[in-house]
Amino acid sequence: MAQYLLSVHSVEGEIDTPMTDEEMQQSWKQIQVLNEELKSAGAWVFGGALHDPDTATVVRMSDGEVLTTDGPFAESKEHLGGFYIIEAEDLDAAIAWASKTTACVMKPIEVRPFRQSEA
Amino acid sequence: MNDADAAPQLDAAEVGRIFREESGRSVATLIRVFGDIDIAEDAVQEAFAVALRSWPRAGLPPNPGGWITTTARNRAIDRLRRESRRRELSSEVALLSPARDDAGIPEEMGPVQDDRLRLIFTCCNPALSTEAQVALTLRLLCQLTTGEVARAFLVAEPTMAQRLARAKRKIKAARIPYRVPEDHELPGRLRPVLAVVYLVYNAGLSSPAGSGLCSEAIRLARILAALMPDEPEVAGLLALLLLTESRRATRTRPDGSLVVLGEQDRTRWDRVMIEEGQAIVRRCLLRNQPGPYQLQAAINAVHADAPTVEQTDWSQIVALYNQLLAIAPTPVVALNHAIAIGEVQGPAAALALVDELDLDNYHAFHATRADLLRRLGRDSDATSAYERAAAMAPTDAERDFLRRGGRASRGR
Numbered sequence: 001m002a003q004y005l006l007s008v009h010s011v012e013g014e015i016d017t018p019m020t021d022e023e024m025q026q027s028w029k030q031i032q033v034l035n036e037e038l039k040s041a042g043a044w045v046f047g048g049a050l051h052d053p054d055t056a057t058v059v060r061m062s063d064g065e066v067l068t069t070d071g072p073f074a075e076s077k078e079h080l081g082g083f084y085i086i087e088a089e090d091l092d093a094a095i096a097w098a099s100k101t102t103a104c105v106m107k108p109i110e111v112r113p114f115r116q117s118e119a
Numbered sequence: 120m121n122d123a124d125a126a127p128q129l130d131a132a133e134v135g136r137i138f139r140e141e142s143g144r145s146v147a148t149l150i151r152v153f154g155d156i157d158i159a160e161d162a163v164q165e166a167f168a169v170a171l172r173s174w175p176r177a178g179l180p181p182n183p184g185g186w187i188t189t190t191a192r193n194r195a196i197d198r199l200r201r202e203s204r205r206r207e208l209s210s211e212v213a214l215l216s217p218a219r220d221d222a223g224i225p226e227e228m229g230p231v232q233d234d235r236l237r238l239i240f241t242c243c244n245p246a247l248s249t250e251a252q253v254a255l256t257l258r259l260l261c262q263l264t265t266g267e268v269a270r271a272f273l274v275a276e277p278t279m280a281q282r283l284a285r286a287k288r289k290i291k292a293a294r295i296p297y298r299v300p301e302d303h304e305l306p307g308r309l310r311p312v313l314a315v316v317y318l319v320y321n322a323g324l325s326s327p328a329g330s331g332l333c334s335e336a337i338r339l340a341r342i343l344a345a346l347m348p349d350e351p352e353v354a355g356l357l358a359l360l361l362l363t364e365s366r367r368a369t370r371t372r373p374d375g376s377l378v379v380l381g382e383q384d385r386t387r388w389d390r391v392m393i394e395e396g397q398a399i400v401r402r403c404l405l406r407n408q409p410g411p412y413q414l415q416a417a418i419n420a421v422h423a424d425a426p427t428v429e430q431t432d433w434s435q436i437v438a439l440y441n442q443l444l445a446i447a448p449t450p451v452v453a454l455n456h457a458i459a460i461g462e463v464q465g466p467a468a469a470l471a472l473v474d475e476l477d478l479d480n481y482h483a484f485h486a487t488r489a490d491l492l493r494r495l496g497r498d499s500d501a502t503s504a505y506e507r508a509a510a511m512a513p514t515d516a517e518r519d520f521l522r523r524g525g526r527a528s529r530g531r
Contacts, residue, residue, distance in 0.1 A: 091296065092244075092296050092300075095246065113292050
């Protein structure tokens with residue numbers, strides 16, 4: 001088994017056709033179903049949706065001191081909207097979960113393997 | 120019978136040829152056994168060094184493939200023991216998900232167990248770029264050297280080495296599985312495999328020194344057809360390659376310029392390949408599960424049947440293109456369909472179809488228009504179409520051919 005990060009990518013300003021309340025409900029329900037499926041399959045490690053990037057704070061070392069800045073680290077239009085960490089047998093299995101995720105959230109999913117911990 | 124007949128002399132080149140022919144299977148097996156591509160490749164490389172020393176002296180082993188697998192496996196085990204003594208870590212070996220049947224866990228459900236089949240599905244996993252798929256397939260299954268793969272695709276050797284290393288790293292890090300997809304996944308997963316084989320063939324066709332790639336592609340298609348006898352598109356691809364290959368010698372003049380189908384010397388078409396290809400096409404027709412490769416093979420089978428271009432059964436070809444258009448409605452198929460229509464209904468009907476296509480950046484589109492315009496007597500339009508086609512032609516041979524076409528219509 002290996003762990004994979006499935007990250008949900010959004011492009012700022014690229015507002016998809018705004019969802020109606022009904023569609024929002026529908027999408028939310030689908031995500032709940034997916035989460036349950038991940039859990040019952042033993043694939044779930046962690047997952048969640050993030051607040052908008054303008055709620056972010058970056059902390060870094062600068063001249064031996066901790067410097068805190070307001071706003072996201074990446075100055076790009078793309079940002080992370082949420083993610084799952086899953087357990088999967090191999091990349092094909094991880095991609096199968098990613099396919100279900102993208103069908104629910106209608107956003108591209110990046111699948112990235114975690115380094116195996118030196119156990 | 121003298122001694123020389125009993126033990127034919129093996130020189131290094133001959134050892135190399137046999138080794139390449141046989142070692143793809145060994146690499147595939149060792150990847151399964153050791154769960155690591157690099158270990159398998161290095162071990163087979165070491166076995167090659169042993170073969171170069173021992174085969175010319177002792178003669179070819181009765182089962183060269185088995186000899187390579189055993190020798191390479193023993194070398195790899197020796198090396199892993201040495202390394203694990205050093206690092207006390209032999210469990211690191213299983214990085215690629217190893218096949219389960221070796222670990223005593225129930226065998227996977229897939230219908231075929233040949234290691235080369237696992238390997239080609241790993242190399243052609245859709246998580247890898249097409250370039251990486253092609254490079255890995257040629258390197259690992261066909262046992263081409265990195266330099267040979269680089270030359271085939273006109274990239275520098277370090278670039279190709281990097282591409283291969285990156286792909287292998289991804290296979291390992293992301294755990295691209297080493298297994299034959301299950302039946303329900305097969306249709307989607309077979310597509311890139313067939314596309315890679317077809318791409319290898321076409322790369323051979325368009326490069327002057329490409330006959331090696333053409334025969335590698337046919338060899339791969341044969342392996343796939345033997346391993347997946349129930350997949351009609353695999354058979355269709357093999358037939359398509361055989362029928363195309365049967366004409367390859369007549370496709371170019373000694374100076375490298377192209378000869379169109381209608382002007383090829385049909386007496387020089389390879390009848391053995393044609394018969395094999397046509398027999399496969401007939402079996403596909405009986406099976407009646409048409410797909411793009413089978414239909415293209417059938418079209419080529421009709422061409423192969425005609426002793427002269429005038430005797431071509433164009434209405435049959437139009438019917439096959441209609442079927443192909445229905446399942447693979449690409450502009451390029453539509454272009455070829457229009458060309459066939461031109462042979463049945465005349466150039467005006469074809470031109471009307473061609474002019475509807477959105478293929479302005481494709482040299483064959485302009486070449487086809489040029490030919491139709493010339494046949495309609497619209498010489499100045501034909502000349503400018505030939506010029507546009509020549510400007511876009513991907514190879515010198517095609518460019519020269521189109522330039523000549525342009526001159527011919529001007530000179531009429």
